[in-house]
Amino acid sequence: MNAEIIAVGSELLLGQIVNTNARFISSQLSELGINVFYHTVVGDNPKRLEEVIEHAEKRADLIIFSGGLGPTKDDLTKETIAKHLGVPLEQNDDAMEYIMTFFEKRNRKMTENNRKQALVLKGCEVLRNENGMAPGMLFENDTHTYILLPGPPKEMQPMFQFEAKPKLAKRVSDGGLIVSHVLRFYGIGEAELEDRVQHLLDAQTNPTIAPLAGDGEVTLRITAKADTEEEAWGLITPTRQEILDLVGEYLYGVNDDSLSSKLADMLIENKITISAAESLTAGLFQSELAANPGISEVLYGGMVTYNEDVKVNQLGVSRELIDKYSVVSAECAAEMAVRIKEKFGTDLGVGLTGAAGPAEHGGRAVGTVWIGIAYGQDEPLTYQLNLQGMRNTNRIRAVKTAIHHIIQLLSSKGYRKI
Numbered sequence: 001m002n003a004e005i006i007a008v009g010s011e012l013l014l015g016q017i018v019n020t021n022a023r024f025i026s027s028q029l030s031e032l033g034i035n036v037f038y039h040t041v042v043g044d045n046p047k048r049l050e051e052v053i054e055h056a057e058k059r060a061d062l063i064i065f066s067g068g069l070g071p072t073k074d075d076l077t078k079e080t081i082a083k084h085l086g087v088p089l090e091q092n093d094d095a096m097e098y099i100m101t102f103f104e105k106r107n108r109k110m111t112e113n114n115r116k117q118a119l120v121l122k123g124c125e126v127l128r129n130e131n132g133m134a135p136g137m138l139f140e141n142d143t144h145t146y147i148l149l150p151g152p153p154k155e156m157q158p159m160f161q162f163e164a165k166p167k168l169a170k171r172v173s174d175g176g177l178i179v180s181h182v183l184r185f186y187g188i189g190e191a192e193l194e195d196r197v198q199h200l201l202d203a204q205t206n207p208t209i210a211p212l213a214g215d216g217e218v219t220l221r222i223t224a225k226a227d228t229e230e231e232a233w234g235l236i237t238p239t240r241q242e243i244l245d246l247v248g249e250y251l252y253g254v255n256d257d258s259l260s261s262k263l264a265d266m267l268i269e270n271k272i273t274i275s276a277a278e279s280l281t282a283g284l285f286q287s288e289l290a291a292n293p294g295i296s297e298v299l300y301g302g303m304v305t306y307n308e309d310v311k312v313n314q315l316g317v318s319r320e321l322i323d324k325y326s327v328v329s330a331e332c333a334a335e336m337a338v339r340i341k342e343k344f345g346t347d348l349g350v351g352l353t354g355a356a357g358p359a360e361h362g363g364r365a366v367g368t369v370w371i372g373i374a375y376g377q378d379e380p381l382t383y384q385l386n387l388q389g390m391r392n393t394n395r396i397r398a399v400k401t402a403i404h405h406i407i408q409l410l411s412s413k414g415y416r417k418i
Contacts, residue, residue, distance in 0.1 A: 001034045001035070001061045001062050001171070001172055002034070002035045002036075002037055002059070002060050002061050002062065003029055003034050003035065003036045003037075003060055003061070003062040003063070003064060004036070004037065004038040004039075004040060004056040004059065004060035004062075004063050004064070005021075005022045005025050005026065005036060005038070005039050005040070005064050005066070006040045006041075006042060006049075006052055006053070006056060006063065006064070006065050006066075007019050007021055007022055007039070007040070007041045007042075007065075007066050007067055007151075008041075008042055008043075008044065008049060008065060008066065008067040008068040008077050008151070009041075009043070009044060009067040009068065009151060010043035010044045010045075010074070012041045012043075012067075013041060013042075013043050019039070019041060020153055021066040021067075021149075021151070021153060021156055022039045022066070024153070024156070024157055024160070025064055025066070025149075025160060026039070027212070028160060028161065028165055029168075030210055030221070030223075031178065031180040031221065031223055032165070032168055032169055032172055032178055033172060033178065033208075033223070033225065034062065034168070034172060037059065037060070038056070038059065038060070040052050040055075040056065044068065044074040044075070044076060046076050046079070046080045046083075049068075049076070049077070049080045050080055050083075050084050053080075053081065053084055054084075057143070057144055060144075061143075061144060061145065062144070062145045062147070062168075063144060063145070063146050063147070064146075064147045064149065065077055065081070065146070065147065065148045065149065066149045066150070066151055066156055067149075067150070067151030068151065069117065069134035069136070069148060069149075069150045069151070070117065070134060070150075070151075071111075071113040071114045071116050071117050071133075072113065073113075075116075077148060078119065078120070078121065078137070078148055081121070081139075081146060081148065082121055085121070085139070085141065085146075087121050087122055087123065087139070088121075088122045089119040089120065089121060089122065090119065090120065090122045091115075091118050091119055091120075092118050092119070092120045092126055092135060093118075094126070094128075094135075095117065095118040095120070095126070095129075095133075095134075095135045096115065096118035098129075098133065099114055099115070099117060099118055099133045102133060114133070117133045117134040117135075118135070120135060120137050121137050121139045121148075123139065124137040124138060124139040125137070125138040125139075125167065127147075127149070127159050127163035127164055128159070128163055129150060129155055129159055130158065130159075131154050131155045131158055131159075132150055132152060132154075132155035134150045134155070136148055136149045136150065136159050136163065136164065138164060138167055145168075145171070147164050147168075149164070177225070177226065177227075177228070177229060177232065178223060178224070178225050178232070179223070179224050179226070179229055179232035179233065179236065180221055180222065180223045180224075181221070181222045181223075181236050181240065181254065181255065182219050182220070182221045182222075182254060182255050182256075183219065183220045183221075183222070183240065183243060183244075183251055183254060184217060184218075184219050184251065184252055184253040184254060184257055184258075185217065185218045185219070185220070185247060185250040185251055185252065186216065186217050186218075186250060186252050186259060186400065186404045187250045187404055187408075188218060188247060188250040189213075189218070190211065190213035190218050193211065193218050193220075193247055193250070194211055196246045196247050197209070197220070197243055197246055197247065200239070200242060200243065206224060206225055206235060207222050207223055207224035207225075207232075207235045207236055207239050208222070208223050208224075209221070209222055209223075209239065209243075210223070215396070215397075215400070216397050216400055216401075217259070217400075220243060222236050222239055222240060222243075224236045252404065252407055259400055259403045259404060259407070260288040260289055260291060260292060260403055261292050262407060263289065263403050263406055263407050264289055264292035264294070264295050264298075265292075266407065266410050266415055266416070267295070267298040267299075268294050268295065268297055268298055269415075269416075270410070270415050271297075271298065272298060272347045272348055272410070272415075273298050273299075273300055273344075273345075273346040273347045273348065274289070274298055274299055274300065274346055274347070274348045274349070274350065274406075275299075275300045275301055275302045275340045275341060275343070275344035275346040275348075275349055275350070276302035276303075276340060276349070276350040276351075276352070277302060277303050277305055277311075277315055277336040277337065277339065277340035277349070277350070277351045277352070278302060278303070278304050278305070278351075278352045279304075279305055279306055279311070279327070279336070279352060279353040279354070280306075280352060280353060280354040280355070280356040280361075280369065280394075280395055280398060281352045281395050281398055281399050282304050282306055282395075283302075283304050284395055284396065284399045285302075285350060285352060285399045285402060285403075286299065286301070286302050288399055288403065289403075300344045300345070300346050301344060302340060302344070302350075303315055303340060303343075305317075305336070308322060308327055311327065311332075311336065315336060315339050315340065315343070316339040316342075316343070317332060317335045317336060317339060318335070321335055326362040326363050326364060327353060327361070327362040328353055328354055328355055328361055328362035328363070328364040328368055328369075328370060329353075329362070329364075329370060330370050330372070330382040330384065332351075332353050332370065332372075333351040333352065333353050333370035333371055333372030333382050334351065334372040334374070334380040334381075334382050335351070335372070336349075336351025336352075336353060336372055337349040337350055337351035337372035337373055337374035337380050338351075338372075338374045338380055339351075341374045347375065347376060348373070348374065348375045348376075348406070349372075349373070349374040349375075350371070350372070350373055350374075350402055350406065351370075351371070351372035351373075351374075352369070352370075352371055352372075352398055352399070352402060353369070353370050353372075354367075354368055354369030354370060354385070354394070354398060355367065355368050355369075356369075356391045356392075356394045356395050356398075357390070357391040357394060358391060365386075366394075367385070367386055367387035367388055367389070367394055368384070368385070368386060368387075369384070369385040369386075369387060369394065369398045369401075370382060370383070370384055370385075371383045371384075371385070371398065371401060371402045371405060373402075373405060373406060373409060375409060375413075381405070381409065383401070383402075383405055385397070385398060385401055
């Protein structure tokens with residue numbers, strides 16, 4: 001099965017929002033062994049949308065649309081598809097009831113155009129929308145499969161993953177099933193990782209191995225097709241072990257893990273408390289950890305010490321140390337980690353300082369970052385980064401690297417990582 005993804009919305013063409021939906025859908029389809037050869041973006045214009053559909057039908061079996069299912073006049077996706085296919089629209093009672101209840105609970109008046117969102121293609125399989133009002137649709141005729149999804153990612157992603165994807169899996173699995181397992185790595189570049197596992201990539205059949213890089217991380221998705229889940233895992237497990245034998249030291253998590261969720265799990269499971277003193281990251285480290293449920297058990301808090309005087313007068317870093325080594329130095333990062341640990345009475349303290357850009361800071365070049373980690377009674381550890389990205393990219397990378405090093409430290413102490 002070959003697929004084309006069509007994103008509908010003039011705001012995409014104007015650059016007002018980024019087409020992240022196509023990337024998400026493509027990654028999900030790859031797990032099913034469905035090829036995606038084209039991404040198309042078209043504005044809110046029925047004539048141009050119909051032209052795009054005609055082109056897509058010539059080169060794809062599966063056509064997936066995102067966007068244009070809302071209540072306004074420019075939301076014309078399903079109307080255009082209905083006209084193109086010669087299929088009428090009809091009201092879906094479940095969707096209509098959900099929309100009416102939504103407004104009643106919020107004591108808001110439902111306008112007539114909201115009823116439009118409950119219209120679906122006659123004969124389609126309705127895809128429930130548990131995060132919005134517009135239902136999705138899966139419609140098939142003799143030659144093609146059409147899937148219509150809402151545009152907002154918070155609605156589209158769960159709808160595709162939990163509603164559309166299982167239906168597609170049944171259509172492509174020939175009675176079997178497809179199982180995927182994702183390995184997540186940090187601290188190794190995409191090129192080096194691929195080089196180390198290249199012989200496995202060259203020899204892959206079933207299971208397949210798909211690398212993907214993003215935001216300083218690299219993932220390898222292992223996908224197996226088999227008659228049963230047990231048989232699929234029998235194929236995945238030895239391949240997984242071969243990969244770990246080659247690059248296992250960089251593995252931090254699997255499947256839906258993130259660096260911050262993995263660190264949060266380790267801290268909570270082992271009751272290790274943490275605090276942070278942040279300069280260039282200005283609270284991003286704590287914010288990243290705070291996104292994980294249950295973190296309040298171990299994240300005591302921290303300080304944003306963006307100003308040099310605040311580092312000295314509030315945090316307790318000595319002025320002499322800063323004058324001698326610079327505010328962007330291993331010594332300053334280590335002292336920040338030690339002082340915040342003492343001030344908050346935690347098991348672990350983190351210090352982040354650096355020159356995020358666009359100008360140098362503390363006499364150090366843009367992209368110079370120092371991370372300090374103080375754990376227990378050990379001597380503090382320090383790590384230097386020399387980053388080349390934009391200002392906010394450098395700040396995010398500094399946070400991720402700090403989290404990575406803390407995971408590695410705790411792992412070296414015997415705390416379970418995976």
